[in-house]
Amino acid sequence: MISAIGNNVAESLASLENSKSGIGTLENIRSRHKTIIPVGEIKASNEELTAMAGLRPDQQSTRTALLGLIAVQEALSSSGISDIKEFRTGIISATSVGGMCTTEDLWYDYLDKEKSGPWLKYIEAHECGDSTEFIADHTGIKDYLSTISTACSSSANAIMFGARLIKHGILDRVVVGGTDSMTRFTINGFMTLMILDKEKCKPFDAERQGLNLGEAAGFIVIESEKASKGKEIYAELSGYGNSNDAFHQTASSPDGAGAYLAMEKAFKVSGLKPTDIDYINAHGTGTSINDLSEGTAIDKLFSKNVPSISSTKAFTGHTLAACAAIEGIFSILAIKNNMIFPNLNYENPMTELSFKPSTIQDKSKKINHVLSNSFGFGGNTSALIFSRHN
């Protein structure tokens, strides 16, 4: 994984343990909102990312694709895969911006027939699927490729679809996750919705003012029993569910009906009960509507007996299509290290909710089951449950 709090899993864990947030000033792209809007940015240029991925300068692609490749390379090596052809291997990636990070710089040049150059190759890179193919081509993955875009729940859905491909025997192992880079397109889009906080975001705080955008890529390798034989298994994906709020194109319903259904489905798939959950990694964006809607659904599902809960968005920013994958990795780290990560910047409890998020490093209990929520525009709601492997 790569995000504003680290270029790999080890660095990210260190930042989480030291309560070191990655939210700061926008540097890598030009925008007139640079000084107004704090973001969770990865402090590396596209050239540096190209080198980090072990590519030649002429192999550079879009920022979205480069971030994705770096994360997939780490995921493959940490799962001990040396021969990609040994088993039927696929990749399900998620992205919401795709190649927009480059298109927004070159759009009018594309339309100008007088201008030409090697940058014309980025026209095809605009399509979301192109970043996935770039990653596949540089890692040798070939047996199944797809890309999902359901806004901010995208990578939860990529994880879900990948797991089901294994369940149905279509693949033996699958690399699942998501990648999204910072763009003026999304910064301005969220500004029109007036849901960007001009300070660091405060998920679940009564005084919350909105979200901070971030960029990241996170990928997880899921393997069938056959392919994972003899290997260290970090965790199991025990439950998953997707639902639709069907309430409004962007806003969540006040009672979180879609969120409730998604969590309920995930519990059904896992066979677990709410009381089995040791930690909830909430979607918790810091917007007025999300946190109320999600919190209300959680209160209802857990009968106001909510386990330890936090949102890690104040560390990384809201990384859109990548957020469920990086938070999935955080969930796995929580299980592996018996650790609950703090909900930064929280001060004032919301009167509408029964619970307060965890604000300190909590290493006091064993973590066996983690629920991770991700919700997106278009009412798309997803929930995943990660469990300790026995």
Add this chain to the structure above:
Amino acid sequence: MEAYINGIGIISPQQTFDTADFLTEVVEHNSKSLPCIEPSYQEFLNPVLSRRMARIIKMSIAASSVCFKEANISIPDAIMTGTALGCLEDTEKFLSAIIENDEQFLTPTSFIQSTHNTVSAQIALQLKCMNYNFTYVHKGFSFESAVLDGLMTLAEGEAKNILVGGHDEMTDKYFRVCDRIGYWKKEENVPTMELINMKSDGSIAGEGASFFVLSNEKTESSYAVLRGIKAIYKPQSKQEIESKIAELLHSKELTFNDIDLVVYGINGDARFDKTYNILKDGIFKNSTSTYFKHLCGEYQTSGGFAMWLASNIIKRQMVPSAVLIGENKTKQIKNVLIYNTFLDTNHAVFLLSQC
């Protein structure tokens, strides 16, 4: 993993919206970019919601409504759609506004609708459908991923009727942008029925919204049974393609000779049509050959048009002359294979049979 196709709604550059008609008259577009023939949306759309909707959203809602009606269902148990480019018109609108107004005075509507899952979300919103809702955005695998998910979902047993669709729109600007990297033919005129005989590079652009109700129950409205789908990424050889097709057929206890008719994605691009010719003159030389991209143009989710064509051929036991290559070699059409590619990168095989 099999599913009955119980309803179809499709808006394309042909008169396909009228489900009673089956290519009785081919519409010839005097353009290298074939636009959809759109219906009146009044009966399908709530005016308060639709005033903000872009063309592709309206087309998709209308097409999905027709398909629900035909399948006689009101709310699907799951919705999965495929789109390579999402709502292109709104994406361009917001992008141009950012650049032209230097990031000022921007309004949210086109941003909100630029999100790739807008269509599947709007269908859910109109129906108040809270079920599973996915959108696949992988070039020439977008619609195909949605179909595979559909088959998996039905096989998992909890869903009975699901909506699967593909939608992509073409805009004037995007046509010009893709023209710069050799997507389209350079000739001034490309007569519809001549596309297949052209020896030059490039194709013609298209667009469409195709929706299907897949079900695990056969009904009076069933067109065909969808028996499987396979996606092949960047195949390296003829052997690789043939072995993947064989794998799909063998899993259904069929051989190449059992395929009565093949629907090819021939698009008149000399660089890519060779794959189709290898199959047409090789393992499928005894099957009837058909093609369709001269009718709908080339676009990433054209697999939806192909599935509409194959389903109708099977149900009506009739091959329209406009899609026929050579002669009709079979009396009864039991098994139909679709072989479609996008830019020789994304290859897809669909198997449909009479039910």
Add this chain to the structure above:
Amino acid sequence: MDALIDQLKGEIIEQLNLEDLKKEDIDADATLFGEGLGLDSIDALELIVLLEKNHGIKVANPADGKKIFQSIRTMAEFIQANKK
């Protein structure tokens, strides 16, 4: 005031794509959201941009929109009170 109300009606029809409506169909005192014109939260954001772009008035907190956008008349009154 009447001229401003008339101007606003035209601007709103254009900004919100209310193609089927004419200026005379809109009552200056009718509620814009919910029952009346049936506008929603996205329209409120569109109207905030309209105030900024066409009238030079910034609304920083979207929650303020509720009061300002009760009807065309309240919008006009707000513009007059805040015009520099």
